[in-house]
Amino acid sequence: LIRELAIVGVGLLGGSVAKAARAGRLARRLVGIGRDAGRLRPALEDGTLSAITTDLVEGVSTADFVLLAAPVLAIEGLLAEVGRAAPAGAVVTDVGSTKRNIVRAAERLFAGRPPAFVGSHPLAGSEQSGYRVARADLFQGATVVVTPTEATELAALKRTSEFWEALGARVTSLDPETHDRTVAAISHLPHLVACALVDGACRVEPAALELAARGFRDTTRIAAGDPDMWTEIFLANRDALSASVAAFREALGDLERVIAAGTTVELHAALARIKTMREGLR
Amino acid sequence: LIRELAIVGVGLLGGSVAKAARAGRLARRLVGIGRDAGRLRPALEDGTLSAITTDLVEGVSTADFVLLAAPVLAIEGLLAEVGRAAPAGAVVTDVGSTKRNIVRAAERLFAGRPPAFVGSHPLAGSEQSGYRVARADLFQGATVVVTPTEATELAALKRTSEFWEALGARVTSLDPETHDRTVAAISHLPHLVACALVDGACRVEPAALELAARGFRDTTRIAAGDPDMWTEIFLANRDALSASVAAFREALGDLERVIAAGTTVELHAALARIKTMREGLR
Numbered sequence: 173l174i175r176e177l178a179i180v181g182v183g184l185l186g187g188s189v190a191k192a193a194r195a196g197r198l199a200r201r202l203v204g205i206g207r208d209a210g211r212l213r214p215a216l217e218d219g220t221l222s223a224i225t226t227d228l229v230e231g232v233s234t235a236d237f238v239l240l241a242a243p244v245l246a247i248e249g250l251l252a253e254v255g256r257a258a259p260a261g262a263v264v265t266d267v268g269s270t271k272r273n274i275v276r277a278a279e280r281l282f283a284g285r286p287p288a289f290v291g292s293h294p295l296a297g298s299e300q301s302g303y304r305v306a307r308a309d310l311f312q313g314a315t316v317v318v319t320p321t322e323a324t325e326l327a328a329l330k331r332t333s334e335f336w337e338a339l340g341a342r343v344t345s346l347d348p349e350t351h352d353r354t355v356a357a358i359s360h361l362p363h364l365v366a367c368a369l370v371d372g373a374c375r376v377e378p379a380a381l382e383l384a385a386r387g388f389r390d391t392t393r394i395a396a397g398d399p400d401m402w403t404e405i406f407l408a409n410r411d412a413l414s415a416s417v418a419a420f421r422e423a424l425g426d427l428e429r430v431i432a433a434g435t436t437v438e439l440h441a442a443l444a445r446i447k448t449m450r451e452g453l454r
Numbered sequence: 455l456i457r458e459l460a461i462v463g464v465g466l467l468g469g470s471v472a473k474a475a476r477a478g479r480l481a482r483r484l485v486g487i488g489r490d491a492g493r494l495r496p497a498l499e500d501g502t503l504s505a506i507t508t509d510l511v512e513g514v515s516t517a518d519f520v521l522l523a524a525p526v527l528a529i530e531g532l533l534a535e536v537g538r539a540a541p542a543g544a545v546v547t548d549v550g551s552t553k554r555n556i557v558r559a560a561e562r563l564f565a566g567r568p569p570a571f572v573g574s575h576p577l578a579g580s581e582q583s584g585y586r587v588a589r590a591d592l593f594q595g596a597t598v599v600v601t602p603t604e605a606t607e608l609a610a611l612k613r614t615s616e617f618w619e620a621l622g623a624r625v626t627s628l629d630p631e632t633h634d635r636t637v638a639a640i641s642h643l644p645h646l647v648a649c650a651l652v653d654g655a656c657r658v659e660p661a662a663l664e665l666a667a668r669g670f671r672d673t674t675r676i677a678a679g680d681p682d683m684w685t686e687i688f689l690a691n692r693d694a695l696s697a698s699v700a701a702f703r704e705a706l707g708d709l710e711r712v713i714a715a716g717t718t719v720e721l722h723a724a725l726a727r728i729k730t731m732r733e734g735l736r
Contacts, residue, residue: 295665295667296667315665315667317665344664344665350659350661353658353659353662354659354661354662354665355665356658357654357655357658357659357662358655358662358663358665358666358667358669358670359667359669359670361651361654361655362651362669362670362673362674363669364706364709364710364713365647365651365673365706366673366732367705367709367724367725367728368702368705368706368709369643369644369647369702369705370728370731370732371705371708371709371728371731372639372643372698372701372702372703372704372705372706373639373640373643373698373701374731375701375704375705376635376638376639376697376698376701377632377635377636377639379632379636380635380636380639380640381640381731381734381735382626383577383597383599383626383636383637383640384640384735385577385578385597385640385641387640387641387644387645387676388640388641388644388735389735390672390673390675390676391644391647391648391672391673391675391676392644392732392735393672393673393732394669394672394673395728395729395732396729396732396733397729399722399725399726399729400722402725403718403721403722403725406713406721407713407716407718407721410713410714410716413713414710414713414714415658416654416655416658417706417710419654419655419657419658420650420651420654421654421703421706422654422657423649423650423651423653423654423657424646424647424650424654424699424703426653427646427649427650427653428646428696428699431646431688431689431692431695431696432692432696434689434692436685436689439685439688439689440681440682440685442649443649443681443684443685444681446649446652446653446677447677447678447679447681449652449653449656449663450648450652450674450675450677450678451678452663453663453666453670453671453674
């Protein structure tokens with residue numbers, strides 16, 4: 173049980189954690205922290221939060237569990253102040269969708285300091301954002317990746333995992349580098365590719381989008397994601413993303429060669445192999 | 455009104471046309487033609503078809519409207535016999551998802567012969583196939599592209615358009631080459647790319663698929679499509695597909711360069727532009 177849970181950023185993710193924590197009685201007190209009091213107020217008024225503040229230091233100074241639920245670059249910017257203000261014994265975690273930069277910065281800034289840091293990435297969300305779309309069941313059945321390193325305190329890792337599990341999530345552990353390579357492959361690359369598909373279709377046949385059928389709409393749905401968020405993610409994870417793009421280009425090139433050669437048997441075998449991989453997805 | 459509608463291939467598309475034609479009283483008689491009587495029987499037994507036959511010549515010889523609802527290569531293979539067997543004044547159309555090869559073959563084989571040919575491509579379907587998933591409302595609100603050329607009889611074009619409209623579809627007209635370039639961009643390329651995404655993700659991080667989040671599942675859903683069908687489509691439309699892949703690689707390369715340069719403003723502008731294009735999709 174958490175005595176005081178401080179949530180920095182009460183949008184879709186932070187707000188959903190707050191609602192789930194309230195519903196599951198996970199914390200005695202829930203403090204929401206943000207730059208704009210007007211945007212925090214709805215979560216106070218509906219009874220989800222116990223208190224709100226725009227003062228980061230005040231907000232985290234009495235917490236025993238701190239969740240940084242801001243965009244990736246903002247999380248990096250918060251770490252120094254949170255590291256100084258959060259009390260000894262507190263656990264600080266986050267929701268950032270890239271982990272190497274955040275974990276590295278936290279380990280540098282928190283070294284020898286009281287609060288413990290554990291990186292987290294809940295694989296949940298939507299194209300929509302803001303507290304108004306937050307919901308208590310967002311993490312039910314979702315995967316949350318925690319990203320400990322050799323420097324991570326085991327007790328803090330255990331508390332963080334239990335926190336996410338209490339919200340209904342399945343917790344998986346990956347080192348920050350493997351995490352970033354993995355999300356590059358399954359999340360950032362597909363997003364980039366969806367963007368290039370929309371752009372490419374317009375280049376080759378400007379009228380094409382008029383005819384766009386269901387398959388194209390599904391495949392490119394994520395290309396309508398928030399440009400602010402995706403600009404940060406692509407830049408924060410550009411090394412791992414670049415490796416993923418290279419693997420993708422290679423796979424695409426292999427398929428192109430088989431099609432150009434016109435060998436039915438080989439093409440069929442490749443498509444059947446990929447169909448089997450795809451069907452293995454949960 | 456059609457006196458006798460002959461449907462060659464009573465699967466998802468042919469079966470849905472049959473059900474819709476029956477429901478809307480579009481044809482007095484509905485004849486189903488296929489190689490396997492056992493697979494035609496359900497549509498006879500449920501009262502959708504008036505008659506079934508495995509004899510193509512017999513099946514089309516008294517029809518005034520013939521729909522070829524087979525895979526693309528099979529349609530090409532049927533044209534010569536249908537051109538000889540269908541009566542004068544009959545209209546022959548198809549559902550093939552590439553049009554240049556089929557229309558060219560029909561114009562060569564039907565030249566100076568009685569039945570008129572009009573290429574059609576209904577942009578409707580699913581990953582599933584077979585008569586058991588056919589439904590009368592499959593074409594409601596769907597787009598059907600008809601692909602006339604200079605050789606197409608205007609009366610036959612009009613009858614074909616009215617046929618699809620009577621099934622609830624919106625009909626658009628494109629020449630066969632533009633059609634093939636367009637579907638390459640909005641259908642065949644996304645499929646190829648989804649296959650390369652699944653394959654690429656496995657190459658870069660074999661454990662990645664374990665974590666695959668909703669975005670990845672959506673983007674790659676079409677990679678679980680029928681390998682038989684997609685082998686035919688990719689090979690039938692490989693020229694247009696290759697042009698689409700080139701445009702896509704160029705668009706992807708542009709995004710990669712902006713990410714590598716790390717310029718937030720430029721990347722944000724590109725993503726915002728693409729989001730706007732994507733949101734324009736109906």
